[in-house]
Amino acid sequence: MNALQFSRTGDLAALEYVELPQPVAAEGEVLIQVKAAGLNPSDVKNVLGRFPYTVLPRVPGRDFAGVVVEGPQGLIGQQVWGTGKEPGFFRDGSHAQWLTLPANGVALKPKALSFVQAASLGVPYTTAWDALQRSGVGANTRLLVIGGNGAVGSAALALGRVLGAQVLGAVRRPEQQQALAAKGIDSVVLGEPDALAGQVQAFFSGGADVIFDTTGFWLAPSVAALATWGRIAIIAAPVDGQVQLPSLALYRKGGSVVGINSLLYDCKACAAMLDQFGRFFDEGLLELPGDLVESPLSEGLARYGEVNAGRSDKIILIP
Template sequence: MKALRFAQFGQPDVLFVDEVPAPSAGADTAIVQVRAASINPSDVKNVGGRMSQTTLPRTPGRDYSGIVIDGPQEWLGVEVWGSGDAGFTYDGTHAEQIAVPVASLCRKPGNLSHEQAAAIGVNFVTAWCAIVEAAQVTNADTVAIIGLGGVGGAAAQIARRIGATVIGVTRGARMNPYVDAAVDSLGDTVAQLRAASDGGASVVFDTVGGSMFETAVKMLALRGRLIEISATDRRQVSFDLADFYHNESRLMGVDSLKRDLTAAARILEDLRAGFEEGSYQAPAIARTYALDDAVAAYRAVDAGTSGRIVLSL
């Protein structure tokens, strides 16, 4: 079978398509024929050597959608989707076939194409971990989301479905169909946020990190929860510790790579109903590429795109 491989770290040019042995099903594993697989920024970082756990040579890729072709009889021919920690210490989804634990098999939403389903994984799993698992958002919460890109946009949809009030924090205060209000990240952000939220947000989800951290801390209402998932432009931050504890604020980190394929499948199963009933919308796909054009696809993600990049197999 064909698989995307890299045997050294570097720019996307180190990637190459190779013929490798097809995986075999075992007592606890199934084989999925991959029909589509998205490329995440973490995949580009992985190829670039920025993920310390990665072993070489390796097939990258965390998200997929496809059809079970070998494994338990009840799963044969079933359309499934998946996400998780593939592509770092074991081969990932940017290949024609992938071996996955039977326990990780999860039916994809029937109303989505394979390309749409493959574009959901990491963004929505990360957002779910932040909004549902870490912050435990309820309909009584006001949730401020800094950055409404892939993960932030997914978080807005999840929080909105729960019934929370959602405020987007973006450059120019751009509105989004899933937010109730928007504030400008380049203006007096804290004052705008406090005015829009009647004194502060009970939850702040910071998808940017680094430069926005101190602002995010100041956005919190009494006993507010701050969720961090990134350190985009700097790893070291500072804040007023006295103000932090007087406000009884809470700070939590979320890393979707701590969820393997099986753990991520449980989240995808919880998400599936929202997509099938239409309260969640799949991310826009900027472009699809053939596996043979994967280097160009990785370059597109590395350069930054509006919308998802998907490999169609």
């Protein structure tokens, strides 16, 4: 089969387009014909060596959508999607023509989603769903999403609305604010950190119940914008991993910080999440993803380089 593979880490030159034997499904596993595979920043970072636990040589790729061709009888022929901490790190991932996974590590693909659309959602949507669930977002929760224009931020705003939350985005540029407004979402344009609390108060009297910082740079300013008993969810940190946290202010509000890490969840846990929110696409409650860039897997090396250089389009590799 055709696949991307790396046998060392440190730079993208380690990634190669190669021919490998077709994998064989073991007992309790499924063999999936990959129809589409998402390219995430974490896939690029994996080749660059940011995840020292990755077992080499390795086919990268976490997110996928495809068809089961071998495995338990009830799954053969089913259209599935999935993601998780194993593919691309501990076992060969989705940037290939074929993929094997535990049978309980895949979820049935929502009928409303194409293979390409489904492959674009795994990491962003499971990350957002985990953040909302673990920070207690529900009906009438006042939710602020910092970085609301990004893949995870957009997912959090969309899922938050389905859960009945009052949502507010925070973005860097006016054109990003206009894009959210076109979706009926209020937002603020980020400026000086000290101004964040006042901006949030203009929408949420008393502050936000939950603040989801998808950028890693707004944890400290978020404390002042937080309501009593509020929660701050974070998925990133500054490069050095350190931040000056106003802990006294957080303590006085009874606030808490929740760390969100998608790589804590195996494929089985992710499949359960996909089942939980995937139905919202079939029910018409979630907008179908658009503006996706399809690329042949054979051009994957170039696409990895573009993502590493800062390209923000969602790229889907097609075997």
